[in-house]
Amino acid sequence: MLFAQARDAAGGSSPAFFEAATLGDLKHQARIRYGPEFAAVLERARTWVNGDEPAHGDDTLLEPDDEVAILPPVSGG
Numbered sequence: 001m002l003f004a005q006a007r008d009a010a011g012g013s014s015p016a017f018f019e020a021a022t023l024g025d026l027k028h029q030a031r032i033r034y035g036p037e038f039a040a041v042l043e044r045a046r047t048w049v050n051g052d053e054p055a056h057g058d059d060t061l062l063e064p065d066d067e068v069a070i071l072p073p074v075s076g077g
Helices: 004-009 023-044
Strands: 046-049 068-071
Touching: 023 046, 023 068
Parallel strands: none
Antiparallel strands: 046 068
């Protein structure tokens, strides 16, 4: 799932990645697919797997039914 700036940078879609073995692989695929604007958002964003921060960071293994959420920083007041 992509939220806010991440969704905008990806062209408004919430993609599925079926070939990603790890969270790092998935993020790499997303950078290639969506380009530098998305990569810049990803650098500042938090990433959750199944509603939690991944215990092993980018080395977290992914299962086919896992949900990965990209959550950019929130601004406002």
